[in-house]
Amino acid sequence: MPQPKYHFFVCTNQRPPGHPKGSCGQLGGGEVFMKMFEQLDQKNLWGTLKVTQTGCMGPCMAGTMMVCYPEGAWYQGVKPSDVEEIIESHVKGGKPVERLAFDPAMLG
Numbered sequence: 414m415p416q417p418k419y420h421f422f423v424c425t426n427q428r429p430p431g432h433p434k435g436s437c438g439q440l441g442g443g444e445v446f447m448k449m450f451e452q453l454d455q456k457n458l459w460g461t462l463k464v465t466q467t468g469c470m471g472p473c474m475a476g477t478m479m480v481c482y483p484e485g486a487w488y489q490g491v492k493p494s495d496v497e498e499i500i501e502s503h504v505k506g507g508k509p510v511e512r513l514a515f516d517p518a519m520l521g
Contacts (some may be wrong), residue, residue, distance in 0.1 A: 417463040421449060421505055423491075424478040426469040436469070441492060445477050448496040462504055469501035475515055489515035 424444040427438030436442075449464040470478045475489040479499075486509040488499070495513060502510050 418461050418512045420463045420465065420482045422465050422467045422470075422482075423449060423467070423482050424470045424476060425466045426473075427475070430463065434473040434475055435476070437478055440476045442466075442477040445479065445491050448493040449499075452496055452500045456500065458500070458504065462500075472515065478515070481509070484509070487515040488513040 423442060424437035425442040425446055426436050428436035430439075443466075446464065446466050453459065453462050453464060459484065459502045470480065472478060472489065477489075478480065479488040479491050480486065481488070481503065486503070491499070491513060495510070499510050499513070502508050
């Protein structure tokens with residue numbers, strides 16, 4: 414299988430209910446992951462796109478978090494309804510979705 418052009422990591426970390434930081438899992442991370450995987454399959458992006466679930470990426474309060482390599486583009490507040498835009502703009506067009514951009518330098 415060829416090396417994919419883009420590899421997206423989607424946080425699906427689940428913290429206990431009531432945890433002060435919350436978690437991407439509680440904010441729909443699992444649904445975002447499933448939507449990404451559905452798009453990968455439906456649009457036949459095998460070899461172009463890979464998607465992987467991951468644990469906590471740090472900025473839980475801005476979740477659902479997602480990062481795409483090789484460019485290291487971070488996304489925040491991703492919802493399943495954003496996935497098609499990410500596929501069209503980032504994967505097919507090569508332009509990350511600016512309205513969902515997160516700058517990890519903001520963490521300190």
